[in-house]
Amino acid sequence: LSGGELQKLLVAASVLREADVYLFDEPASYLDVAERLNMARTVKEMTKNKYVVVVEHDLIVLDYLSDQLNVLYGQSSVYGRVSKTYSSRVGINNFLRGYLPAENVQIRKEEIKFEFRDMSELDLLKNVKEKVVWSHIRKDLGGFKLEVEEGAARQGEIIGVLGPNGIGKTTFARILVGEIQPDEGFVNTVGLTLSYKPQKILPEYDGTVQQYLEEVRKDALSSTSWFYTEVVRRLNLHRILESKVTDLSGGELQKLYITGALAKDADVYVLDEPSSYLDVEERYVVAKAIKKIIRERKSICFVVEHDLAIHNYIADRIMVFKGVPGLEGYGTAPLSLRSGMNEFLKLMDLTFRRDGETGRPRVNKPGSYLDRVQKELGEYFSTRVVKEAEAE
Ligand SMILES: Nc1ncnc2c1ncn2[C@@H]1O[C@H](COP(=O)(O)OP(=O)(O)OP(=O)(O)O)[C@@H](O)[C@H]1O
Numbered sequence: 001l002s003g004g005e006l007q008k009l010l011v012a013a014s015v016l017r018e019a020d021v022y023l024f025d026e027p028a029s030y031l032d033v034a035e036r037l038n039m040a041r042t043v044k045e046m047t048k049n050k051y052v053v054v055v056e057h058d059l060i061v062l063d064y065l066s067d068q069l070n071v072l073y074g075q076s077s078v079y080g081r082v083s084k085t086y087s088s089r090v091g092i093n094n095f096l097r098g099y100l101p102a103e104n105v106q107i108r109k110e111e112i113k114f115e116f117r118d119m120s121e122l123d124l125l126k127n128v129k130e131k132v133v134w135s136h137i138r139k140d141l142g143g144f145k146l147e148v149e150e151g152a153a154r155q156g157e158i159i160g161v162l163g164p165n166g167i168g169k170t171t172f173a174r175i176l177v178g179e180i181q182p183d184e185g186f187v188n189t190v191g192l193t194l195s196y197k198p199q200k201i202l203p204e205y206d207g208t209v210q211q212y213l214e215e216v217r218k219d220a221l222s223s224t225s226w227f228y229t230e231v232v233r234r235l236n237l238h239r240i241l242e243s244k245v246t247d248l249s250g251g252e253l254q255k256l257y258i259t260g261a262l263a264k265d266a267d268v269y270v271l272d273e274p275s276s277y278l279d280v281e282e283r284y285v286v287a288k289a290i291k292k293i294i295r296e297r298k299s300i301c302f303v304v305e306h307d308l309a310i311h312n313y314i315a316d317r318i319m320v321f322k323g324v325p326g327l328e329g330y331g332t333a334p335l336s337l338r339s340g341m342n343e344f345l346k347l348m349d350l351t352f353r354r355d356g357e358t359g360r361p362r363v364n365k366p367g368s369y370l371d372r373v374q375k376e377l378g379e380y381f382s383t384r385v386v387k388e389a390e391a392e
């Protein structure tokens with residue numbers, strides 16, 4: 001079985017068992033967005049009136065599944081503490097704010113904020129140039145056919161790529177970086193430097209973490225740089241500088257390759273699933289670094305990602321890939337964040353509202369008042385802030 005198939009089988013086997021307490025450790029890993037939400041719905045329905053404990057990195061899934069939560073905080077590889085119990089909504093908001101009031105502990109210096117935007121920041125700037133342009137693309141891989149609408153990405157822009165498993169997202173990424181030639185159409189990246197973090201990563205480098213990073217960029221480990229304090233240290237890579245790349249764990253390798261990809265001075269970054277294996281905190285460290293680097297270098301970044309909250313946090317525009325997984329995929333041109341999410345959630349038959357305090361997206365209960373109203377209005381991804389009483 002594939003990673004996703006095995007995951008679904010094991011979750012299904014657990015909920016089918018008659019028990020008083022159910023424990024799920026990262027049930028969303030390896031699943032695409034649709035499958036994550038299906039999994040969450042299934043767990044919720046099948047465990048009614050039972051105790052369920054879920055450990056999860058995807059905030060939207062966690063928010064949807066849980067009533068109460070505990071935040072684990074501390075210092076990675078040194079110590080960990082479990083917070084008091086908060087209601088799920090308050091707990092997630094505290095976590096995003098970086099402060100736990102009941103224990104009076106600051107777990108992070110700055111807040112993680114979600115903006116509500118119909119337009120990307122770039123739409124407000126004048127003279128933003130298109131830097132990467134592609135025509136209508138067709139590619140036949142034998143069993144699988146991909147078609148992508150023509151489009152363009154602008155300087156300083158982050159384009160999110162969203163869609164189910166096996167729909168052609170990675171194939172598009174490989175076409176962008178020139179690993180695969182399309183049968184019809186072209187991508188214009190002539191004269192641009194590329195930096196690519198593939199989805200499948202292998203410990204192929206013969207040397208240490210330090211050697212790897214310094215080979216990518218001489219001053220990557222210069223202790224006074226922003227990059228060192230905000231990326232290398234925050235991802236805890238400074239603790240494993242002497243380790244051989246071939247000995248790293250999956251998560252460490254992922255962090256190293258993302259850091260390496262971002263350290264490179266490039267015009268175009270293509271990051272295929274940077275969040276896999278990372279915990280929530282690390283996902284936002286990476287997301288923030290992407291945002292800062294792309295804006296400052298006026299580069300372009302394509303991010304393939306299954307975590308909707310991360311898309312909402314960094315993407316200026318979204319390309320939605322749909323079709324029949326494993327058979328045919330169709331990628332849209334970059335759509336505004338709002339219409340891209342809207343298009344995708346319509347396919348999922350789910351509506352989202354905004355949390356009144358942090359602006360983070362929250363799933364509406366299927367069939368609830370807001371769910372029905374938003375569906376009627378075609379507003380699957382609402383940017384309207386909602387008081388929680390209204391949502392209940
Ligand atoms: N080189 C290839 N030859 C033949 N088929 C391929 C090749 N590469 C990918 N495929 C098939 O094309 C389809 C799309 O694959 P792709 O890796 O682009 O999906 P994806 O959207 O990135 O999925 P995931 O979310 O699981 O990473 C899959 O069915 C895959 O098995």
Ligand SMILES: [Mg+2]
Nearest residue numbers: 169170199272
């Ligand atoms: Mg892929």
